Amino acid sequence: MLNLDINGRRVTVRKGTALLAAIREAGFEVPTLCHHEALEPYGACRLCVVEVREEGRDKTRVVTACNYPAKAGLQVETESEAVVETRREVLDLLLARCPGSPVIRELASSMGLHRSSYPPDQNRDNCILCGLCVRVCEKLGFTAITMAGRGAEREVAAPLKEPPPDCVGCGSCARVCPTGNIPLVDRDAMRRIWDRDFEMVRCTSCGRAYITREYLESRVEASGLPASHFELCDECSRSRTAQTMYRHMVLDDKEASHE
Amino acid sequence: MQAIGNFDELKKYREGLVSARDPKRKVVAVCTGTGCKAYKCDDLASALEAEVVKQGLSDKVEIVPTGCHGFCERGSLLVIYPDDIFYQKVSVDQAAEVVSKTLANGEILEELLYEDPVTGKKIVKESDIPFYKHQQQLLFGPGRRIRPTEIDDYLALGGYEGLAKVLSEMKPDEVVELILKSGLRGRGGGGFPTGVKWRTCRDAPGDTRYVICNADEGDPGAYMDRSLLEGNPHSVIEGMIIGAFAIGSDQGYIYVRNEYPLAVSNVHVALDQAREAGLLGENILGTGFSFDMRVSRGGGAFVCGESTALMASLEGFVGEPRAKYVHTVEHGLYDKPTNLNNVETWANVPLIVNKGVDWYTSIGTGDVSKNPWGGSKGTKIFSLVGKVKNTGLVEVPMGISLRKIIYDIGGGVPDDRAFKAVQTGGPSGGCLPESFLDQPVDFDELSRAGSMMGSGGMIVMDDRTCMVDVARYFVKFLLDESCGKCVPCREGNRRMLEILTRICSGQGVLSDLDLLERLSRSMMRGSLCALGQTAPNPVLSTLRHFRHEYEAHIVDHRCPAAVCRPLITYTINDECNGCTLCKRVCPQKAISGEKKKFHVIDQDKCDQCGVCIQSCKFDAIDVA
Ligand SMILES: Cc1cc2nc3c(=O)[nH]c(=O)nc-3n(C[C@H](O)[C@H](O)[C@H](O)COP(=O)(O)O)c2cc1C
Ligand code: SF4
Ligand code: SF4
Ligand code: FES
Numbered sequence: 001m002l003n004l005d006i007n008g009r010r011v012t013v014r015k016g017t018a019l020l021a022a023i024r025e026a027g028f029e030v031p032t033l034c035h036h037e038a039l040e041p042y043g044a045c046r047l048c049v050v051e052v053r054e055e056g057r058d059k060t061r062v063v064t065a066c067n068y069p070a071k072a073g074l075q076v077e078t079e080s081e082a083v084v085e086t087r088r089e090v091l092d093l094l095l096a097r098c099p100g101s102p103v104i105r106e107l108a109s110s111m112g113l114h115r116s117s118y119p120p121d122q123n124r125d126n127c128i129l130c131g132l133c134v135r136v137c138e139k140l141g142f143t144a145i146t147m148a149g150r151g152a153e154r155e156v157a158a159p160l161k162e163p164p165p166d167c168v169g170c171g172s173c174a175r176v177c178p179t180g181n182i183p184l185v186d187r188d189a190m191r192r193i194w195d196r197d198f199e200m201v202r203c204t205s206c207g208r209a210y211i212t213r214e215y216l217e218s219r220v221e222a223s224g225l226p227a228s229h230f231e232l233c234d235e236c237s238r239s240r241t242a243q244t245m246y247r248h249m250v251l252d253d254k255e256a257s258h259e
Numbered sequence: 260m261q262a263i264g265n266f267d268e269l270k271k272y273r274e275g276l277v278s279a280r281d282p283k284r285k286v287v288a289v290c291t292g293t294g295c296k297a298y299k300c301d302d303l304a305s306a307l308e309a310e311v312v313k314q315g316l317s318d319k320v321e322i323v324p325t326g327c328h329g330f331c332e333r334g335s336l337l338v339i340y341p342d343d344i345f346y347q348k349v350s351v352d353q354a355a356e357v358v359s360k361t362l363a364n365g366e367i368l369e370e371l372l373y374e375d376p377v378t379g380k381k382i383v384k385e386s387d388i389p390f391y392k393h394q395q396q397l398l399f400g401p402g403r404r405i406r407p408t409e410i411d412d413y414l415a416l417g418g419y420e421g422l423a424k425v426l427s428e429m430k431p432d433e434v435v436e437l438i439l440k441s442g443l444r445g446r447g448g449g450g451f452p453t454g455v456k457w458r459t460c461r462d463a464p465g466d467t468r469y470v471i472c473n474a475d476e477g478d479p480g481a482y483m484d485r486s487l488l489e490g491n492p493h494s495v496i497e498g499m500i501i502g503a504f505a506i507g508s509d510q511g512y513i514y515v516r517n518e519y520p521l522a523v524s525n526v527h528v529a530l531d532q533a534r535e536a537g538l539l540g541e542n543i544l545g546t547g548f549s550f551d552m553r554v555s556r557g558g559g560a561f562v563c564g565e566s567t568a569l570m571a572s573l574e575g576f577v578g579e580p581r582a583k584y585v586h587t588v589e590h591g592l593y594d595k596p597t598n599l600n601n602v603e604t605w606a607n608v609p610l611i612v613n614k615g616v617d618w619y620t621s622i623g624t625g626d627v628s629k630n631p632w633g634g635s636k637g638t639k640i641f642s643l644v645g646k647v648k649n650t651g652l653v654e655v656p657m658g659i660s661l662r663k664i665i666y667d668i669g670g671g672v673p674d675d676r677a678f679k680a681v682q683t684g685g686p687s688g689g690c691l692p693e694s695f696l697d698q699p700v701d702f703d704e705l706s707r708a709g710s711m712m713g714s715g716g717m718i719v720m721d722d723r724t725c726m727v728d729v730a731r732y733f734v735k736f737l738l739d740e741s742c743g744k745c746v747p748c749r750e751g752n753r754r755m756l757e758i759l760t761r762i763c764s765g766q767g768v769l770s771d772l773d774l775l776e777r778l779s780r781s782m783m784r785g786s787l788c789a790l791g792q793t794a795p796n797p798v799l800s801t802l803r804h805f806r807h808e809y810e811a812h813i814v815d816h817r818c819p820a821a822v823c824r825p826l827i828t829y830t831i832n833d834e835c836n837g838c839t840l841c842k843r844v845c846p847q848k849a850i851s852g853e854k855k856k857f858h859v860i861d862q863d864k865c866d867q868c869g870v871c872i873q874s875c876k877f878d879a880i881d882v883a
Binding site: 041042043044045046049062063064067068069082085086089090093094096097117118119128129131147149150151152153154 | 747778
C-alpha cells in the first residue's frame, strides 16, 4: 500500500495502481477519451493530464494519469492551471478535427471552448484515433482492424482497406468508440458493420436476433463449450442465471431452516 | 583464426601482427564508405591493387580500402601514408599513374591535389588541409586506416585492449564509475550522462539485462553513425562488450536502420570475427564472462529511433512510443532492465578505458568531476552540410565555436553570399543567427541558445534562405515521420504546418504568431514522446531569432529572402539588352519584348518559378 495526496486529500492505494484509478477512487473526475478499464493504457488522447510533484523533487510535471503509476508521496493536482490549459489545447485541436462530434463539442464547451482556434476540417468523420476499437478487437483475439499510416495519415483500417475478413461482427468496436464513429446497423436479423453483412442468430428464449453467426461460432470454438451454452441473449441469460441463483438461495434457506 | 584464450595470448597475437608489418611499407588508404561509392571507389581500390601487382610493388605498397574519411564531396579520395599525401577526385583510370608516379617515384600529381577554395592554393598533405586540420578525429581517425572487415587491422592498432584491460583489472562497478567520471554524455540526442544510465541499469532488480546500440539514424542528411559502423564496427562492438560487462548483461542488440546495407554487412562480418577470436560469445578471453549480440533491422520511420519505439520494434511490434514514466533502464526490452546507447556513445567507451579519465576530461567544456551534467567532454561528430564550401563529416572537440566549424573547417559560405543561420540538432533542433557564431558547441550552451546538439546535424544557411520556409520544412518532416498516435503531436504539427503555410503564402495574420507560441507550449507539455515534445523547436527558435522575417511576410507581404513564391515579384531592369532568352524559357509565356528591345514580365501570368532569373546572363532580372 502507498499513500499519496490528490488535490490535498490523502489517499491510500495498492502498489501498481494507475494514477487515474487512484484519482477516481478518491472521488475526483478526470476526463478520458482513449481509456478503458479492460484494456492496457494507451496514452494517446492526452486529456487525462494532471500535474504531479514526485517525492523529493522541487519541480512539478504534467503527466497522463491513465498510464502513470501511483507513487508514494506523490502530490497530484487534477485541475491546476497547467492541466486546464493543456486539456483545453487538446480539445481545441480535437474540435478542429471533429467539429461535428457531439461528444467532442460537449467536452469542449464544458471547458468554455465553443469554437476552435483552427479552421475546422471538412469531410472528415468523427474518428479521434483513440485506438479503442483496434485494441478491443485485438484483445478479443480477432485483430480484424488495425491502425495504418503515420503522422497525419494515421487511420483505422482493415488490412488492404477491404472489408475486414477477420471481422466476426461482434460490434465491440462500435460499442467502445467514444465518438460513435463506427456505423453498426441491425435490421431483419442481419447486421451491417465495416461494409460487411452478417447473419444473426435468435435467442431461443426471447427470439431477439442478438449475435452474429460468426461470433457465435468463434465463441463456441474458443470456449470449448457446447453451442447450447450460447443460445440465450445476454439479458435472458442473465435473468436465467438470476432465477437459478434465486431458486438455490431459497432452497438453501429452506433447507437451513429445516435443520 | 584461432580463439584467443587469455590476455597474454591477445598481447602476443597483437605483437605478432605489428612485427609482421614493415613500417617502411607505404599504405594507401582508399575511402570506400557509402558516400564515395557513387564515385566508383571500389573499382579504384581494385584498380590500384592490380596496378601495384602489375608494377611489382606488392612488397612496398599496401592498398587498404577503408571506411569513410568524411570529406565525401571530394570522392574518390585516398591518403598515402606515411607521407600523408592527399589525393581527391581520383578516377579509376588515374590509378596507373598514381602507382607509377607517386608510389614508385614519389612524384606528386598536381591535378589530384586539393585546392583550398579560400586561398586558391594546392595542398599536398592531408594534415595541412583546413577541413582536416581543425578536426580532432579520435573516433574517426582509426577507421580511416583500417579495413573494416579485417579484425587484424583493428587489433594491430590496439583494438580490444580496452576490453582486455576491463576484464583483467577492473570490477564492473569500477567500469561504471570510470564512465561516470569521464563525463561521457549520450550522442543520440538527449545528452544524458552515460555513466548514470549504466549505473541505474546495473542497479535495477532482475537477472537478465540487455544492452542495445541505437543505429537507427533517421535525421535527414546525417550519416555519422553509418560511417562509424561501416568504417570501424569493432570499436562500437568493443564498447558494447565493455558496457555489457559493466552493466551485467549477456545479450545485446544492434538496431540498424534498414537503408544501411553496408553497415549491416560490415557489422555481421565483424561480429563473426570477434566470436571466432574469442572476444565475443561464451567465456570471453577465458574470463568466464559471456556476452553475445544480434543485429536487427530498423522499422523504417524516424520515430523508430526513439527508445521505447525502438524496443517495441525489436520485440516485433509496430514502432510506436509509449510513456516513459517507467524507465527503460528498469523495464525495457521484454520488460527487462535495458541500456540503450547511440553508436557514437558506444564508440567512445574503449577510448576512455584506454586513455583514462584525465585525458578524456581534458577535452571539452565544464567540470564533470562532481556532477556528470557539469559539462560536455570528448569530441562530437557533425554532419556539416548546406551553404558551406566544404561539406562532410567533421569530428571536433566539444566547446569549439560554431564559427570555427563553419569558417575554418567548412571554409565559409560559398558564392560570396552572406551567412544567415545555422541549424543544429536535426529536424527538431533550432536555427541560430550570426550573433551566436562564437557560442561554444556543447550540450547545454546549444540548448540555452534555443537549439540543441541532437545527434549532430549542422546545416548552414545563406541569405537566400527564408526562415519561415525552413521552419515549415522541418515541421512537415516531423509531421510525416511522427507515429500519429497522440493528439498534441499529430494534430499540433498539422496545425503548425497549416499556419506556416498560410504565412508563407501571404495569408498570415499577426495573431498567428501568438497561436504558434501557444500551440508550441501545449505540444511540448502534452505530447507523449520526445518527438512531439521537441517538434516546436524549429518554429520557436526562428520566432526567437528571426521574428522580423515572420513579420515581413505577414505585415509587408514580403519574403525577405525571396523564397516564398506568392510573395515575390520578378521584374526586368535596365541591364536588359533584349537577348530574348528569358522570353524563350518562361514556361508561363509571361515575358514579352522584341529582339534587342527591352523585355517586360506580365505579373498576372508570372507564377514566380524563377527560371528567367537563372537564364539571364546580364543580371537584368530582379527579384524582391
Ligand atoms: C523521434 C526520435 C528519434 C530518435 N532517433 C534516434 C536515432 O536515430 N539514433 C539515436 O541514437 N538516438 C535517437 N533518439 C534518441 C533515443 O531515444 C535515445 O535517447 C538514445 O538512443 C540514447 O542513447 P544515448 O544516451 O547514447 O544518446 C531519438 C529520439 C527521438 C525522440
Ligand atoms: S473509430 Fe472510434 S474507437 Fe476507433 S479509433 Fe476512431 S474514435 Fe477511437
Ligand atoms: S509525440 Fe508524436 S511521435 Fe511521439 S507518440 Fe505522440 S504522435 Fe507519436
Ligand atoms: S485517457 Fe490518458 S491519454 Fe487518453
